[in-house]
Amino acid sequence: MKNFLSGFPALNVLHKEMNGQKLPDWREVNGHIHTPYSFSAFSDMDSIFRMAKEENISVLGINDFYVADGYDAFHMGCLENRIFPLFNIEFIGLLEEEQKKGIRINDPNNPGRIYFCGKGLDYPFSLGWLTKRELNNVISESQNQIKAMIIKLNELIGKEDPDLKLSYETIKKDFAHDLVRERHIAKALRIMAVRKFDTPERQIDFLEKLYGGKKSKAVFENTSSLENEIRSNLLKSGGPAFVEENEKSFLELKKIIKIIIKAGGIPCYPVLLDDASGKFTEFENDPEKLYKSLVSLGVECIELIPCRNDLKILNDFVDFFNRKGFVITFGTEHNTPEMIPLVVTAKNSAPLDDKLKKISWEGACVIAAHQYLRADGRQGYVLPDGKHSIDQKRELIDLGQMVIEHFLNSK
Numbered sequence: 001m002k003n004f005l006s007g008f009p010a011l012n013v014l015h016k017e018m019n020g021q022k023l024p025d026w027r028e029v030n031g032h033i034h035t036p037y038s039f040s041a042f043s044d045m046d047s048i049f050r051m052a053k054e055e056n057i058s059v060l061g062i063n064d065f066y067v068a069d070g071y072d073a074f075h076m077g078c079l080e081n082r083i084f085p086l087f088n089i090e091f092i093g094l095l096e097e098e099q100k101k102g103i104r105i106n107d108p109n110n111p112g113r114i115y116f117c118g119k120g121l122d123y124p125f126s127l128g129w130l131t132k133r134e135l136n137n138v139i140s141e142s143q144n145q146i147k148a149m150i151i152k153l154n155e156l157i158g159k160e161d162p163d164l165k166l167s168y169e170t171i172k173k174d175f176a177h178d179l180v181r182e183r184h185i186a187k188a189l190r191i192m193a194v195r196k197f198d199t200p201e202r203q204i205d206f207l208e209k210l211y212g213g214k215k216s217k218a219v220f221e222n223t224s225s226l227e228n229e230i231r232s233n234l235l236k237s238g239g240p241a242f243v244e245e246n247e248k249s250f251l252e253l254k255k256i257i258k259i260i261i262k263a264g265g266i267p268c269y270p271v272l273l274d275d276a277s278g279k280f281t282e283f284e285n286d287p288e289k290l291y292k293s294l295v296s297l298g299v300e301c302i303e304l305i306p307c308r309n310d311l312k313i314l315n316d317f318v319d320f321f322n323r324k325g326f327v328i329t330f331g332t333e334h335n336t337p338e339m340i341p342l343v344v345t346a347k348n349s350a351p352l353d354d355k356l357k358k359i360s361w362e363g364a365c366v367i368a369a370h371q372y373l374r375a376d377g378r379q380g381y382v383l384p385d386g387k388h389s390i391d392q393k394r395e396l397i398d399l400g401q402m403v404i405e406h407f408l409n410s411k
Helices: 011-018 045-054 071-081 096-101 129-160 168-175 182-196 200-210 223-235 253-262 287-296 311-323 354-375 392-409
Strands: 029-033 059-062 084-087 089-094 113-119 266-271 301-304 327-330
Touching: 011 392, 029 327, 029 354, 045 071, 059 071, 059 354, 071 084, 084 354, 084 392, 089 253, 113 253, 113 301, 129 168, 129 182, 129 200, 129 223, 129 253, 168 182, 182 200, 182 223, 200 223, 253 266, 266 327, 266 354, 287 311, 301 311, 311 327, 311 354, 327 354, 354 392
Parallel strands: 029 059, 059 084, 266 301, 301 327
Antiparallel strands: 089 113, 113 266
């Protein structure tokens, strides 16, 4: 499928078109959602765009784990609904030295493990055959782990009812696309309980037996909380169906950054920031130290999921990195069963102020400008060696705003 930006007007035409027009200070942006192509609160792509239109989202970023399989459907849905698309991706990597030292990065439970994103990748998405093979090997290892977890889970289920059994193939067919994740297993088990047992009491009793007698705290009618509980009690570390990931399931961070740059994207560190008790990981507990660590990696783009952050902590942190010239984006993820709004808010649904909205908007404008330049065969934000110039940021914000406004207002 052809990238819609490849037919956009030249830069001088955009300047002429926007000359004298009053442009908004910001628009609603969500730069990070997962779709059904990895795991998503959304059951299908159409429901994403329906909600986005209802909430006046102007810019939306797909951000699935490991795959760009949803790009075509996302591209088409954005065009049909007049929403500007950002093409992103997410990886899980490993920092071995930090793992040995017990340093947590942006995974609160697993030292050394790092989530890492690429922003504004080329569309159509393409990788060289060697890189594609490396990525496919990582995906294959992750699916081997999932299959092993299903086997262990079936052993538990068989003790309660020998006639019940989950299968990787059925879960993939019914609930996933090409990538099965823990949350798909949890969903399949919940639905198995519903289909097999005729009352909520019997369904909960079945699950509690799998939990080893541990009492359920979830209300059965609240499907998202129940699936989260199933995942936590059975599939996460310490659970009876947990299988530790093989190191082959992870790429080195430097390799991830190379893949992102080769795919035309901007390397971006997703920040965890404060947890439920207001604490931080060892990697993120000092903004100045985090800043130096990211710059040393050639990374000057960060992303936050504000719904898990205290508003004051978020404000202070974003202000620090904004003053440092970082590109900053916000999103909601939507990679749990719980359906939340697409409009980005802080913890406890606290609304973002205009300053935060504008920073998020400017980050999206940089990515939009990058995609526009790349579609025209130019370099965009990231240089071939992975470095970039912070001096470009203001220029790219202005360009990206013109690109987005042209798209939103063209007939």
